[in-house]
Amino acid sequence: MPWTQLHAQIHTLLKAKFLLPPDSSILMAVSGGQDSLCMAQLLMDLQPKWNWRLGLLHCDHGWRDDSSDNAAHVARLAQQWQLPFFLETAVDLVPTEAAARTWRYEKFADIAQTHGYAYVVTGHTATDRAETVLFNLLRGSGADGIQALSWQRPLGAEGLAGLVTRPLLAITRQQTGEFCQDRDLPIWQDASNDDWRYRRNRIRQELMPYLRSHFNPSVEATLAQTAEIFTAEVTYLENQAAQLHSDVVETSPGVCRIRRFPLREAPLALQRRVVRRVLQAVLDQQPSFDHIEKLVCLATAPNRSQTDPFPGGVIAYVDADWIKISKPPLVS
Numbered sequence: 001m002p003w004t005q006l007h008a009q010i011h012t013l014l015k016a017k018f019l020l021p022p023d024s025s026i027l028m029a030v031s032g033g034q035d036s037l038c039m040a041q042l043l044m045d046l047q048p049k050w051n052w053r054l055g056l057l058h059c060d061h062g063w064r065d066d067s068s069d070n071a072a073h074v075a076r077l078a079q080q081w082q083l084p085f086f087l088e089t090a091v092d093l094v095p096t097e098a099a100a101r102t103w104r105y106e107k108f109a110d111i112a113q114t115h116g117y118a119y120v121v122t123g124h125t126a127t128d129r130a131e132t133v134l135f136n137l138l139r140g141s142g143a144d145g146i147q148a149l150s151w152q153r154p155l156g157a158e159g160l161a162g163l164v165t166r167p168l169l170a171i172t173r174q175q176t177g178e179f180c181q182d183r184d185l186p187i188w189q190d191a192s193n194d195d196w197r198y199r200r201n202r203i204r205q206e207l208m209p210y211l212r213s214h215f216n217p218s219v220e221a222t223l224a225q226t227a228e229i230f231t232a233e234v235t236y237l238e239n240q241a242a243q244l245h246s247d248v249v250e251t252s253p254g255v256c257r258i259r260r261f262p263l264r265e266a267p268l269a270l271q272r273r274v275v276r277r278v279l280q281a282v283l284d285q286q287p288s289f290d291h292i293e294k295l296v297c298l299a300t301a302p303n304r305s306q307t308d309p310f311p312g313g314v315i316a317y318v319d320a321d322w323i324k325i326s327k328p329p330l331v332s
């Protein structure tokens with residue numbers, strides 16, 4: 001196996017960040033695309049140094065005409081590489097990217113838990129991270145969306161099903177492409193990557209090249225670095241918000257109460273985060289920015305103020321030192 005700069009970079013990074021400790025069990029999520037093939041090959045090459053137990057998982061969403069051929073292609077690779085192989089096939093999955101992602105991560109968690117893998121690795125790169133930053137920015141996301149794709153995060157409830165880890169986050173798609181070419185890895189070309197109905201593909205194929213040639217030739221690395229900076233800041237803010245939430249919010253059946261005085265004394269960034277947590281718990285949908293602002297305003301509003309109904313008929317109103325949030329009929 002030729003030891004390349006890329007091997008050295010990933011090996012050093014894994015050591016520095018302690019992402020995939022020696023002797024770990026690692027399930028590699030492989031779509032058949034260039035990034036996940038590059039990742040699988042790199043981890044197999046590094047395996048003797050780390051003594052990992054490796055397995056390979058493919059999820060067949062069942063949407064594309066070639067999806068079962070794609071799955072068979074990955075199965076053949078697993079056989080050739082002599083790795084345990086797991087195939088999950090969806091039945092009647094709604095053909096949206098969001099539904100696919102949710103289903104896929106559920107399967108990652110199931111297989112990891114059932115077969116004792118502590119880590120599920122994906123082939124996300126700095127390029128994916130940069131694209132996700134732009135995608136979320138254009139959707140009006142705050143800092144949480146800009147932190148886009150962390151190195152590691154819990155899989156399943158409270159991380160019981162292990163950790164999703166992204167060892168390629170520091171390298172670009174161009175690098176994974178060159179690696180696959182050098183090693184002659186058989187990339188499965190996913191035709192849906194060329195479908196311009198998907199906003200993500202237009203970002204990848206239209207916006208990023210434009211930014212690269214007209215604004216910044218290293219736009220991927222720069223935006224990935226922006227995500228890295230925001231990751232630390234969001235972690236800090238979330239910790240602060242969790243503390244404030246436990247100080248000011250009380251929940252009982254049918255009603256949630258927020259202490260107005262300490263809420264309005266807190267920095268606006270934390271007020272919004274606390275209120276978002278409250279709304280996430282009572283609404284059946286993700287709260288919008290307007291929903292959050294409406295509730296924050298009650299911290300300083302006169303007594304007896306009340307909001308218009310939120311989705312699902314949820315009402316918030318001021319009762320002396322408290323904001324009370326309840327679904328109708330009102331419970332005081």
Ligand SMILES: Nc1ncnc2c1ncn2[C@@H]1O[C@H](COP(=O)(O)OP(=O)(O)OP(=O)(O)O)[C@@H](O)[C@H]1O
Nearest residue numbers: 029030031033034035036037057058059122123124
């Ligand atoms: N169908 C799938 N089965 C298993 N893992 C998947 C699948 N689709 C995506 N993944 C994992 O999620 C990562 C990111 O997904 P994304 O959809 O951005 O990648 P892709 O373009 O399909 O393929 P690749 O990242 O391998 O080039 C992949 O690198 C892979 O690790």
